[in-house]
Amino acid sequence: MPEGITTERLLNNIMETLTENVSKQKSVSFFEEEKSTSVNAQFNRLFGRQKPIHHLLGGGKSADVLLWRNKKISAGVLAGATAIWVLFEWLHYCFLSLLCFSLVIGMTTQFVWANGSGLLNSKRSPSKVPRLVLSDELFVNIAKTIGAEVKQALGFLQDVACEGNIKQFLVVVLSLCAAAMIGSYCNFLTVLYIGFVAAHTLPVLYEKYEDEVDSFVYNILGQLQHHYRKLDTGMLSKIPRGKFRGMKRE
Structure with a gap:
């Protein structure tokens, strides 16, 4: 053994090299686990989604x-929809009466503005009342927007019915049945308001708690698949099918 190297120092060097190798392996395994979890979190999205929510909403x-x-802007839009729903649902206003009252208020305001300014300032000429001018392009754009949305919705329903994706078909059918059941208890305006509020709350909540919602939904889907397999092995697989095939061939 060379001079200056004792057995104690040799053991210390061996222990230091072992601890360095263990720490490197732990750090590498930690980064690999973190990378795999990030990859799983990237691809394990709800219904196989790979694009962000903002892109899916247009x-x-x-x-x-x-x-x-x-x-x-979002709070103003939601508050406006709530005010319309309160006027029609709670205060029992009908559309024609509300429209007539709004026109009366607007005409009264313009009448007072046009005649009152000349009476208060007799030396000055009465001020001109600004007129509301709506262009034809506005109504054309509104009609095009509504028509495009209706066309897209009908195209989506036809694609779901014709592509043969049974999961997507069942989700759409169950959603329509749920909407029909809700519509049997509420009127059309309340259903529209519920959908409007859901559209302004559910996407932002899902974007905020995206990972939690995805894991929760996948756990529920896993439990449903497990129960379906039990039902399939216990009852559905015992149903005879050969007789029906023979009858069809005859």
Whole structure:
């Protein structure tokens, strides 16, 4: 053994190298686990989704409103819808009476403005009342927007019915049945308001708690698949099917 190297120092060097190798292996395994969890979190999204919520909602101003990118605009839209629902549902206003009252208030305001300014300032000429001018393009754009949304919705339903994806088909059918059941207890305006509130709350909550919701839904789907397999092995697999095939061939 060379001079200056004792057995104690040699043992200390061996222990130091072992601890360094163990720490390196732990750090590598930690980073690999973190990378795998991030990859799983990236691809284990709800219904196989790989795009962000903002892109799925259209990626425009409507998506910004639904995801509360501008809180003042989103709160104003939701407050306006709530005010309309309260007027028609709680205060029992009908559309014709509300429209007539709004026109009366607008005409009264313009009448007072046009005649009162000349009486208060007799030396000055009466001020001109600004007129509300609606262009034809506004109504054309509204009609195009509504028509495009209806066309897209009908196209989506036809795609779901024709593509043969049984999971997506069942989800859409169950959603329509749930909407029909809700509509049997509420009127059309309340159903629209519930859908409007859900559209302004559920996407932003899902975007905030995305991982928790995805894991919860996948756990429920796993339990449903487990119960279906039990039902299939216990009851459905015992149902005879050969007789029906023979009858069809005959």
